[in-house]
Amino acid sequence: MITGDASYIKKINRSLIIREILREEMISRADLSKITALTRATISAQVADLLEEELVVETQLEHNSVGRKPIMLSLNGHAGYALGIDLDFGQVSFTLSNLLGSPVSSEIIRIHTNNYAEILELLILNITKYQKEFSDSRYGIVGIVVAIHGLVSNDEFIQYVPRFHWKNVNLKSDLEKAVGVEIHLENNANLSSFAERVFIHHETDNLLCTTLYSGIGLGMMMNNKFFRGHDGFAGEIGHMIIVPGGKPCTCGNKGCWEKYASETSVFEYLSETKSISNITYEQIQQWMNEDDSDVYEIMEQFIYYLSIGLNNMINIYNPDVVVIDSELLRIYPDSLHKIHQNLHSQISHYRELTLSTIGKKSCVLGACALAISHFLDVPILNLPYKD
Incomplete structure (x- = not known):
């Protein structure tokens, strides 16, 4: 009691x-x-x-x-709205959901700059637009959460965003001064893990979600809470060294996992092999349909290095569920079975290893869900997922 x-x-x-x-x-x-x-x-x-x-x-x-x-x-899902923003390299995604997490508006804006002041202005302009357009409900926009693809401290201060080359910027404070409401910042992989827990894996207390797109991030839900580490920077699993003395990484080390097992690394290998730039998922799917040997060799190498890192993750954290978020794995035949075949360790224990069914939307939907969680003051939610 x-x-x-x-x-x-x-x-x-x-x-x-x-x-x-x-x-x-x-x-x-x-x-x-x-x-x-x-x-x-x-x-x-x-x-x-x-x-x-x-x-x-x-x-x-x-x-x-x-x-x-x-x-x-x-x-009452219509009592208010949550605004999730995924601030990624080359684009910003905005999704507005109702209080049940169902999207009511989504937009992707391409950006061609890394300049902090220009991106801040874009964010302010669009947040203000949503505030005006969706003020008709009882509570209007109940919360705004921005996903950051980089290091975010426990006090929501951005220490470093590799692809933007941002260091020590206070985006939270700058946005709040401009739009007049509280803003929350969170690491993108954490938000993806939150979305998987909230929308899909309702009964899981311990969940790992690794995202493989521009780099490799790890979101960790332990006992239904984010595992952040001392400063809030835990989960930078992409910079775990798996090939000593290997390819140089922007972090300063050599042989980092994301240089071998991120989707970016696959696209780079294929571009070099095919002498084609700006390769798309659709092209890769077509090559697979044509049984292209180069594509299959590169994908098998991708899965090999991916499995090495997954083995390390599982042995370190002993999770209940491991979710892998990768569009390439979703289109590659039998990819999950191939990963399982590479996990040989007798001491690796997990209940389920699965591919994300939410995909790239998981980050922005996780941002919406976190805003709802803050507003309702309910630490962990169980919401229905509607594709």
Whole structure:
């Protein structure tokens, strides 16, 4: 039984009730009381507050049995919106979702600059646009989260973004001064792991999500919380050395994992082999359909080096679920089976290793979900994923 300050207990109970309403999607007051072990009086009082705040709505179910028709509770997804922003090299993705995490607006803006002031201006312009366009609900935009492909400290200060060459910039403060609302910054891989936990793997407490696109990032959910390390920089797994004295990396070391097992490395190998620049996934898919030996050789090498790093990750963290986010692996035949075949260690333990079904959208959807989590004050959410 939880004891302590009455307002704190009320806050904990409220969070518990909202989480169960989200988990079940529709639930009665009586079932809420059973699941949460809270008294019916507590449930009634809390639900009355949530109804008044328009965060919860009632629906009366139709049924043929004798007796009162049950009144079901569900979260009011239209009470507000969450804005997720994925600030990546070459493009910025904006997704606005309702409070159930369902996207209502998405946009990708190409950028051709690394200049901090220019990108800051673009972000301010678009955030302001969304604030004006979606102010008609009870709460408007309830939160804004920006995904950063680099080092973000525990106090949300950007230490380093490799591909932008940004060092020690306070994007959070600069944005907040301009748009007048709280902004949160988070590492992109962490947000991808959060999306996988929130939308797909609802019953998993310990999850690793490794993203393989422009580099390699690792998002870690341990006991349903981000594992950040001392300064917040944990998860830079792409700079684990797997080939001593190997290819030089922008981080200053040689032989980093992402130089051999990121999608960027595959595209670079193929560009060199084919003497073609700006290769697309569609071209790679076509070459696979044609049984191109160069493509298959490079993909097999990609999977070989990928498996080395995955083996290390699994042995270090002993996760429940490992999610790999890679478009190349999704289009390469039997890729997951090939990875499993390369994981030979008898001491590697995990329950499930799978490819992401969310894909590149996981980062921006994770940003939306984190904004919702902050607003509802529910640390971990269970939301339905609708592709």
